[in-house]
Amino acid sequence: MDPNEVDEASSSKMSGGGDFASVMGFSGFGKKARTFDLDAIFEQTRRTAIERSQHIIEEREKESQMEEEGESSKAVKLSVHSQRDKAAAATSRKQESECSSDSSSDSESELIGPPVPPQHTVEEEEELVGPPLPPGYTGSTAYSDDDDDEEQAQDDDDDDDDNPVKKIPDTHEITLQHGTKTVSALGLDPSGARLVTGGSDYDVRFWDFAGMDQALQSFRSLQPCECHQIHSLQYSATGDVILVVSGNAQAKVLDRDGFSVMECVKGDQYIVDMANTKGHTAMLNCGCWHPKIKEEFMTCSNDGTVRTWDLNSEKKHKSVFKPRSLQGKKVIPTCCTYSRDGKLIAAGCQDGTIQIWDRNLSVHTKFHCRQAHTPGSDTSCLSFSYDGMTLATRGGDDTLKTWDIRNFRKPVNVAAGLTNYFAMTDCCFSPDDKLLVTGTSVKKDEGSGKLVFFDRATFQRAHEIEVTDASVVRCLWHPKLNQIMVGTGNGLAKVYYDPVKSHRGAKLCVVKSKRKEKQAEMLTQDYIITPHALPMFREARQRSTRKQLEKDRLDPKKSHKPEPPVSGPGRGGRVAAHGGTLSSFIVKNIALDKTDDSNAREAILRHAQEASENPYWVAPAYTQTQPVPVFAEESEEDEEADNEPEWKKRKI
Template sequence: MDDPDIGAVMGFSGFGKKARTFDLEAIFEQTRRTAIERSRKVLEKEQTAAESLQSTPCTGKLSTPTRKEHPEAIARSPVGDESENEDSDSSSSDLIGPPVPSSLSRLSVEEQANAADLPTSSDKLLGDTDEEEEEDDDDDNPVKRIPDSHEITLIHGKKTVSALGLDPSGARLVTGGYDYEVKLWDFAGMDASLQAFRSLQPCECHQIKSLQYSATGDVILCVAGSAQAKVLDRDGFQVMECAKGDQYIVDQAKTKGHTAMLNGGAWHPKIKEEFVTCSNDGTVRTWDMNNEKKHKNVFKPRTAQGKRSIPTTCAYSRDGKLIAAACQDGSIQIWDRNMNVHTKFHNRQAHVPGSDTSCLSFSYDGTTLASRGGDDTIKTWDMRNFRNPLNVATDLPNIFPMTDCCFSPDDKLLVTGTSVRKGQGSGKLLFFNRETFQRLYEIEVTDASVIRCLWHPKLNQIMVGTGNGLAKVYYHPVKSQRGAKLCVVKTKRKAKQSQTVTQDYIITPHALPMFREPRQKSTRKQLEKDRLDPVKSHKPEPPVSGPGRGGRVGTHGGTLSSFIVKNIALDKTDDSNPREAILRHAKDAEQNPYWVAPAYVKTQPHAVFADVESEEELEDDEPEWKKRKL
């Protein structure tokens, strides 16, 4: 809190609202010194005047003063009327008049000035107020500064809230979860119904891993399960999308971006265009918003054997000069932002190998690093001696790869959440003393895991994301500022209902205008209306003459083929049995022969037909080998 750069970046100069105090001892000391100095000057002038009087010859005449000296006028001289003192000294050079009061001698002035240093009852009334006593108590006991007297619940969805972000001014909150949704909340625009003003899916079917506002609060870094991070504006619209690398290139430094799922990301605390991301491809990359086609720098975490190590989380230091990453081999590796080859600090045995360290957080003074391990521990590290942890707390269940830990705004407390299985208890928010690591306080949040936690220094409010889709905000009506206090006092907006007198009508279906035929009032108007109707005013096409054109078959002409086609088409007889069809004309052909019979009437012999019975007898007399096989 003593660093002016940190105060300028975070947008605050102190913690909470504090009454104005005055240093009364400094004021009295300055007054005493001023009084002594002025009285010394007056006495020196009196001595010089007396010496000048002794050096001048005596003429036997006494000089008369121009004005009468009065003790009150002399009493005002030490306070600051030097012009009057000079006049009185020149006019009373002969020391005519009443002597200087003993209360204004040099010793008495010094005694009065020394006595002014002692506090009086009025000074106590000015300096010691009830507010200052309460604040002194709060300074001694940091637990009393935890704003947990009131809370509100924001319903994000039914699945885990895995990302939480608050802008530097504290006006807007953004939440993301396993349901792929990102919701934006505006405290000043919400009422008591606590509804988000926007909901979107920026990364389609990828779980949201991290959401964070930039240092200026104008854009949001969205890190999801895909290989490409996105930057959104304050209203949720996409501003930039990072490039994706070539997954067939072995050297990750040669690719333009990540080639595997992202695990985390963070903004630079002072450069508003720069951010960092880490991925399962084993790299930590920095990006510039002005160049989305390629990363800015690449850091490669390595194991003790020099093999690739997967980073699970990454973070900037408070001054932005260091980049820290925690890896799956249990190590914490820290690089200088401008030196990407070798690490500046590293610890190979920070946490249990194979566990996912879920969070790295730097203290506000920049000397301490807190790490939340997947091995159910939380540790603090001194940046000046990174070999051994300062403090360790165990038995803190952690089953999510993004469980948070953060420092309080006054840097005296360390906050983290615990995870629970379904139906096995309640998730808690734990507060540890930073120096002694004593568990000072805990809050039972809900019957699900506590994953994300954020303590905003300007609002003095705590935001918590849980495993059952809730985002809770804890605040105090006096110690907290704005934020949740703005929306809880607003009543729910009532839906506007138009109050009109209506009359019920019974309408038969075919009485509606769409079914009812309009009554014709004039024939001329009906003709004009039909003329506008393209169906009724359509001119029929003329018959096709000739063989046909445009896909239309022409009418039959004088050819034999067209005549036969017409007759066949018009013939309604059934020709399914051809024998019956022929025998139908046998009687007519016998009585009125026309084609063949008249030409052979004279020469045609009489037809003799075989008897059917005789044929059957002959067939019976024939040998077996001549009989036809039926």
């Protein structure tokens, strides 16, 4: 063939695009891409989802009705539910397939991915994701077990919330040894870092939870009021100072380290009207800080008054409240407290009354309950609830009562049979205000003191803790730490806590191991190693400590060898021989001196020869002017006169 004809044929083939593309092998590269109508697909999917949700809601309503009728109807309904779901799913898939078939005719031939297995059916598509269900399973969905577990857990949590006893932190305890006598006062700072205890042994001990180890030793002990029993201890609202109320008439304020900040003035006990005195005149019974004003505190005393004080003015009280009996006579307040908002001042008195004043009106009481407790019994504690509506009182008549401030005529609840032998037995509310706690007293070797918990709503005994074989005097439930502090009659301060429910406090010190005691140190001469020193300055290398100690033992200075006794007359201020003591020297030289000094003339002349030969003191100064001394000699007449009897001698 002619080459020109070949070129013409090739050009004619190239001109035909389809033939050339098929020859080269890229005929499919120019195929038009498949297109989809996305708006139509989204709209159809939305409608299907709405229909399904409506079906599910209707079926759930029917299920709730069927459960009340019986289990048989429930099984029928489940089958109907599954059939409708299958039908709805099949309808939605059919619509989607139609939509996709309309958008592209040859989409089925070019779908990406492996082919669908032949065993795959419509029913398998409707199964929920997860492990296969057991053969005997008849539930509605595969997630019903999980839902039941969550509901059961929520029910358990609700039960815990409803049962306040489970919130009591009493799984663990530590014991702080205050002393051997009654722990009559407890105080915790607002943060819960430090605890202070006071007792009948006049001591006040400071405990730091963060600084203590398992030895549980206090870091400071002092007697701020000398020989007076500690009645009350309380930190201020800011925790920087401590109010100390003791058996004397003057309250003290200490700082966090125990140093005195203020001491209240003592009043004049010869003035009849106690409102005219500047301070208390008799023993204090109780005291507390104002919950809102950090400089104000209150005390009550046997002089029949309740006084408020300002921390910056120690020369005189701030205001005076005088409890009065039904006849208008003076009554001794045994305990006092502020309300939670600080607007009310409450006092429990010896005649069994509870009297409450407005803080700004000190004359007439705002609330007054006659015979709240048995007359003549000391009300030991008053405590307001956290909501401020309920007042709990612990009486000396072995009762615990709660009162509603809005209706103060009669108690809301009363619990009897709670033995009380102390005038400072506590009662307090739990942090969630659902429990009320108090302690019971026992006589020696007659049982164990208990910490009793009452449900505030029903006032039933919810829980009890046997503390020790002595009375439970003080109790304190700290809201931040969620720990209970207890003071007992045998000198112990116990702390109850829960590792999960409690925070800080006792949890900080129980994890610290005891510090090792320092062993007695033996001082030895330090050995300095100088390897590059000259031979004349180089010290011999120390081979062993034992040899060095033996050498030091032979050295009298290093071993502190005692000095030998002095021989001879003595030297350096040391007396020689005869015991080597001053008394032996006096006995030898003075007491046992046999010289007779009854004749004064002979005693003086005994030293005349030595004075003339060795003049030392007076004679050298008068050698030129002093005449020669001439001593008279005794005559026979003088001797005869001395020998005459007393009755013949001339009387002068």
